Amino acid sequence: MNRSSKKHSLFVMALFSVILVLALAACGNAAPAAEVNTDAGAQVATSDGTQSLDRIKSEGKIRIAIPQDTPLFGTQTADGSYEGYDVDIANLIGEEMGVEVELVPVSSANRIPYLSSGRVDLVVANMGVQPARAEVIAFSNAYAPFFWAVFGPASIEASTVEDTVPYKVGATLGTMEELAFTAAAEELGVEIVRYPDQATTAQAFISGQVDLIVTGNSIAAGLMRDNPEMGIESKFVIQQSPCHIGALRGETAIIDWVNAFIYTKKLNGTLDELSIKWFGEPLPEFPEF
Structure with missing residues (x-):
């Protein structure tokens, strides 16, 4: 190999090395894509x-x-x-x-x-x-x-699942709170009236079709705010979250x-x-x- 060819080969190798270093640096600094479903447990840096x-x-x-x-x-x-x-x-x-x-x-x-x-x-x-x-x-x-809790007017005293036996309790079918309350109350003979969605359940409670309601505190807070005359309060918590x-x-x-x-x-x-x-x-x- 003559001197000119040798110089050309060294130049190509040096150029390739620089490109490789830059490429590796770029990969190392790349941020994870926003679409990665990390909520499912994907690992992040x-x-x-x-x-x-x-x-x-x-x-x-x-x-x-x-x-x-x-x-x-x-x-x-x-x-x-x-x-x-x-x-x-x-x-x-x-x-x-x-x-x-x-x-x-x-x-x-x-x-x-x-x-x-x-x-x-x-x-x-x-x-x-x-x-x-x-x-x-x-x-x-x-x-x-x-949290999920049983809510009702101040006129009703209920601090345990057993205390709800005399009353009709409204709940939204298939929700976590409905399933949890059913597991605790059904064997006691509590009358649970189930509705297809939260809005219907809330309306049934406000209109007096049920005496108590099983729901999340955020929904209950809206009921308290919009219906102050009812004196709605939490009776007991089913589960904290x-x-x-x-x-x-x-x-x-x-x-x-x-x-x-x-x-x-x-x-x-x-x-x-x-x-x-x-x-x-x-x-x-x-x-x-």
Whole structure:
């Protein structure tokens, strides 16, 4: 091989090496696609534990996923803005952190993919804890109430399933709360009147076709707000399913910050005030997490 050919070969090899290094670097920096169904337990990259909090403070902005179609937690208003318990919590986080808040409306299906793909920093969207989700994201302590309970007017005293025996109890067919109450009450002879959807169940209760109603606290809060003359209150809880704030797995610094935020806002009564504003009752005692 002559000197000219040898130089040409060395140049080609060097060029190939540079291209290979650049290609590998590009692959390593590629973000996961938003369409990946991380809610089903797909694995995502973790951080060193401080990345998000440091970046948020540096940029002066935090991106928070909020629900867009969940009454009382987060819905869109006629003017295009969003309101609800979770929206208030998201704005309060930004205020406490001293940064601008970018609210990112999400559905139940895409809230975790938005987090794992880096489109949001936190998920504040009435999300419950599940073991499969914990393989993908990190959860804060509970910050919001969500539970299934028996509700009724103050004139009815009922603190146990046994106390409902003399009454007609309305429930929505096939829901988790209906199945749970049926399992506990059917053998006692409780008359359970089942309706095909939540709206029909609520209307049956308001019109007096049933004496008590089995439903979630968010639906009950709407009934309390719209029918104050009935004096509706929760009689007893069937099952707790409190809401937690989600962050990228491994982001220990921001989860620690969020837990401190929740703790202090519980102590000073802020979370109770927001719970009363949206759900008609102060926060219940949450199970330990």
